Amino acid sequence: MKVLLIENGGRDFYISRLAYAHFLIKKGYKVYALIPADGYVERIKQSGIEVISYPFDRKNKGILQIIKLIFFYRKEIRKNNIDIIHSFRFQPNLINTLSNLFSKRQVVLHITGLGITFSVKTLKYRFLKWTSKLLYFFQFLRADTIIVQNPDDINDFLGKRLFKKTIHLIKGSGVNTNVFCPLIDGQKRISNGFPRLKFICVSRLLWEKGIKELTDAFSQLPKDIQKKVELNIVGWPDADNPRRVSHDFINSFTGNETIFFSGKSENVASLLQHSDVFIYPSYYREGIPRSVLEAMAVGMPIITTDIPGCNLTTINGYNGFLIEPQSIDTIKQAIIQTVNNTVHLDAMGNNSRNKAIKEFSNPVIFNEIVALYKGHSKPHNISLNIM
Numbered sequence: 001m002k003v004l005l006i007e008n009g010g011r012d013f014y015i016s017r018l019a020y021a022h023f024l025i026k027k028g029y030k031v032y033a034l035i036p037a038d039g040y041v042e043r044i045k046q047s048g049i050e051v052i053s054y055p056f057d058r059k060n061k062g063i064l065q066i067i068k069l070i071f072f073y074r075k076e077i078r079k080n081n082i083d084i085i086h087s088f089r090f091q092p093n094l095i096n097t098l099s100n101l102f103s104k105r106q107v108v109l110h111i112t113g114l115g116i117t118f119s120v121k122t123l124k125y126r127f128l129k130w131t132s133k134l135l136y137f138f139q140f141l142r143a144d145t146i147i148v149q150n151p152d153d154i155n156d157f158l159g160k161r162l163f164k165k166t167i168h169l170i171k172g173s174g175v176n177t178n179v180f181c182p183l184i185d186g187q188k189r190i191s192n193g194f195p196r197l198k199f200i201c202v203s204r205l206l207w208e209k210g211i212k213e214l215t216d217a218f219s220q221l222p223k224d225i226q227k228k229v230e231l232n233i234v235g236w237p238d239a240d241n242p243r244r245v246s247h248d249f250i251n252s253f254t255g256n257e258t259i260f261f262s263g264k265s266e267n268v269a270s271l272l273q274h275s276d277v278f279i280y281p282s283y284y285r286e287g288i289p290r291s292v293l294e295a296m297a298v299g300m301p302i303i304t305t306d307i308p309g310c311n312l313t314t315i316n317g318y319n320g321f322l323i324e325p326q327s328i329d330t331i332k333q334a335i336i337q338t339v340n341n342t343v344h345l346d347a348m349g350n351n352s353r354n355k356a357i358k359e360f361s362n363p364v365i366f367n368e369i370v371a372l373y374k375g376h377s378k379p380h381n382i383s384l385n386i387m
Contacts, residue, residue: 001373002030006087006096009311010040010053016173016290017088021049023366025384032080034073052076061335063332066095073099084373086111090132095141108145112173113287114153115308116243119208133158138168145160145372149173149287152308168372174365177357180297182349183273196341197229199303200267200275202291205245205283207236210281210326214247217281217331218259226258228339231279234271236264272298277338277345279303280310283325288312288360296356303334313360319351349378 003024007013013035021031025048033049035041045051054072057065063102077085086108087096100107117128131229137158140146146167154160154167173327199218203209211233218231237244251259268291272278278295280302286309292302296313302320304310314320321337323330325363338345358364 001028001083002032002081003086003373004032004034004036004052004080004082005085006073006085007091008036008089008092010044012088014040014043017364018044018047019174019176020366020369023048023362024370025369032082034076045347047354051249052080056093062355066091069095070098076202077103077105079286085106085115086110087137090115090135093139094135097142098244101142106144106346107142108147108372109139109143110147111153111287112149112283116208116241116284117205118285119283121244122203144374147369147372150309150312151344153285153287168349170368172255172293172360172365173290174362175178175290175293175297175356175360177297177353179307180269180272180294180356182299182353191255196227197277197342198275199229199277199279199335200234200271200280200295201231201281202234202265202271202294203280204241205233205235205250206241206243206284207245208243208282210283210303210331210368211245213331214279214281214326215253215259217328217335220328221332225336225339229258229335231259232271232275233259233261234263234265268294269298272300277301277303278320279331279334281305281325281331282310282321283307286310292357296352296360299349299353303331303338313355315351315355319355 003018005013005021007017020035024031026109031049032052033044036050037053042049054069076101084106085100086098087093088110089112093111096109097108104166117125117132124370133156140157140163143166146163147170148154148167149170149172151169160167201214203207205211221229237247253259253261272295278292278300280289280292282289282305286307288309291312292304292310295302296319304315304320304325305325306322306324311322312387314322316322321334323334
């Protein structure tokens, strides 16, 4: 069978879907990637995946570009005689649906979170939220399979009962627990007397990821605690996102002795391995954040918010701490609690890794996805009970 995997961008495909594409090939599928033409096309080709690329202007939000993509998708799907079209994220899902309205091919829509539209409560975003709900409803009418990453997202869909046979829960996109693993098995920085506890946050720099609340919390720590910690924020402002953190805000921390913005990194695994605690105070509508899963796989204690997606990764007191969204005080409390209880952090890190392997590792997630494809095998214990 031929599977077409559709992503928003080449980088997204390379980081988030490449391992799954190779997994499908090993299962006997013929795999194609459909992505915008960017710097990752050749990398993906060199890895053995057949790539279909097209020019795409992210700043162009006009309907004309979407119409052109609908016809392009449909032409390539027919030309390559694709059996399963599996798209990820909102816009590829929408174009996938429109391209296959009258075809009998299997359409798989993968919702990796509800995003900025469901995170911001201004009048503009409330209007966009309801528009998105209507578009989701339209997409679901055509979809053969709908995959969500956390059960809370279901509550925001219109007519959810109509789709209870097609909506399935698969927790996250998987994590490579061989690449993201402890640096030296059984030896952690925490238990070896390093003078400052290294907290790390890996994220796109959007306000809804809790970046301001995080920096405010570290800035307001008692002086005795502040001397014992440092914070490394790894990531970049998304130039195409209106909710991006400003460069002026980032530059205001130049020379700060506790808080560091280190920019984009191609070697996140190493940064995690050389840090102690992962902190992610997001109130963005996540699916399940990949960065948290990677930190868990490395064997790190997790501090994250009690919101959909994030709260599936962390059990309070077991492998980390859950905090309230948009709460500087609870971030501070979690930091202080972590500093004062370093003796328990190695055990929490071990619990994180065990949880990552058991629930979120690539083999677990990939097999669950493939089980939903028609003509391969039957779904198993991953349908949602929608009331």
